[in-house]
Amino acid sequence: MKTILSLFLVLALAASAAEKPFGLVLHGGAGVIERSSLSAEREAEYRAKLTEARDAGYAILERGGAALDAVIAVVTILEDSPLFNAGKGAVFTADGTCELDASVMDGRTQAAGAVAGVKHIKNPITLARSVMEKSGHVMLIGDGAERFAQQEGFTLVPNEYFQTEHRRQQLERAKKNAAAKKTAVLDREDHATRIARYGTVGCVALDRQGNLAAGTSTGGMSNKRFGRVGDAPIIGAGTYAHNATCAVSATGWGEFFIRVGVARDIAAQLEYRGTPLKTAAATTIAKVGALGGDGGVICIDKDGNIALPFNTAGMYRGYRVSTGAVGVEIFGDK
């Protein structure tokens, strides 16, 4: 009898463990992405890369890997692709160089790491992780962040590694438009700039152990000046994760995302008034919109619910959850 009871207990535990949902959501930026301006060939490239990254991350989760590892794997693949404004293929600053920002947060411990303004780190998301795990700090910027990277054994790459012809042309167009309109800092309405502005990448994941993680990486804004930093490396704005609530990665007009504290604002609604994830995420994006900003977020909560709202024409995105939801989408109508 005792043995039979024990067996039942083991089976019940195994079943409940098996039932625990896990999964991830990723984004490759939100912005003025319209069907008419994206060729079928280019669209297929985006869908293929988003699918590749999604499935690589999901495989890690499926075999019991950590949410943090899945997030790093996904973001690394997107950074390595010239399609997105992060790592290789990052947009150019006004000076004609690439300056990269990234951040990561571990929902299990609320540990966090971020780098801003780095120019020679192939995968900024992995440096953000090293900052989190080995520096004793959360945020390192500029040359200092790269000195830390060298100490940690990172190989520095020449800035040319990140530079692509496509982004150079984007910079030229942005400069020409800015000059034509005689705007001092940056043309807020320029179409090309608006697309480039929102090409951040990110991933949020929930693993079988119930741990959440979030990561975000970006090249920032095309034609940016003055060492401008957006929301991507700001914990609470572009990135946030806490096992008690949810994991969030944002992409959009960074200034508005910082002012609203987008990622933390979504988690705070879950924490302090039990708002369902979808409602919370929509409420926060509406706050951004009310201030005049735009963009989107990807979120996954501790129960495996996901939300991917955006108030732009499109957002490159993918998701896969063990409970069934799976997809890769670009436009507002999928």
Place this chain on the structure above:
Amino acid sequence: MKTILSLFLVLALAASAAEKPFGLVLHGGAGVIERSSLSAEREAEYRAKLTEARDAGYAILERGGAALDAVIAVVTILEDSPLFNAGKGAVFTADGTCELDASVMDGRTQAAGAVAGVKHIKNPITLARSVMEKSGHVMLIGDGAERFAQQEGFTLVPNEYFQTEHRRQQLERAKKNAAAKKTAVLDREDHATRIARYGTVGCVALDRQGNLAAGTSTGGMSNKRFGRVGDAPIIGAGTYAHNATCAVSATGWGEFFIRVGVARDIAAQLEYRGTPLKTAAATTIAKVGALGGDGGVICIDKDGNIALPFNTAGMYRGYRVSTGAVGVEIFGDK
């Protein structure tokens, strides 16, 4: 009769306007401040400077000035004093220079501005305000922030302006202790470093129009390396203001304050569950403590309530509210 009614109405309106509370709270850092280690003379200097800054800010509010102007005035006075770790008298980095961070937020519009890693701006808080009002951005870092400052007509000062003998000795002690303990990055437990770490300054204010504002300025950590950025320039961590809830400025072990998102976390409790300010502030400081961090915050809400909790031995602080509360305190027992 009509005239008498109108007169009553005018008087009632005047009375309600007069009753609207206004006031401010300021801090000069929290940390290992013990009576035994502070001479009577030095204590008198701190009390005098805190009183001077407090009254200068209060005078602005009293004559109907903006909360934002009061915050800038108070923080500027504290930056100019060598007593505090901000502006003149900032701590030294491991390289022997001063690198300054600051941020400001306007609760009326949720506009925000921040600078990090600047070396030649006499009053970083005023540059943070210019970033907010004139750059189209929220956060500028390093050389880029100083190029923007030059464009805006700021006079750059040599780094020597910030450097004091007292702080140089502090760096030497920190380095000696770190070397003795062979710690790689920074000695977390070193007494001198712990004091220096928490010397941030800040101010929060509520004006007669019901507008809130918050500002924070710091020299960061003594012996800091790698372009480390703490919570002071991070909107939502060191600084936050929203007219619907409260204004907050933090001072403490920045890494923990970023992870908790201290300033925004306090406001979120007011926003999403109607928590009274004092309870919300205490809850958030307890979160910092639970993770192993320490420090304090100053807060004022839209109704003129104030809260100044800290989990360190002391916090340099002052406050004055039109409803009566007024004081300058240093230790845990006043």
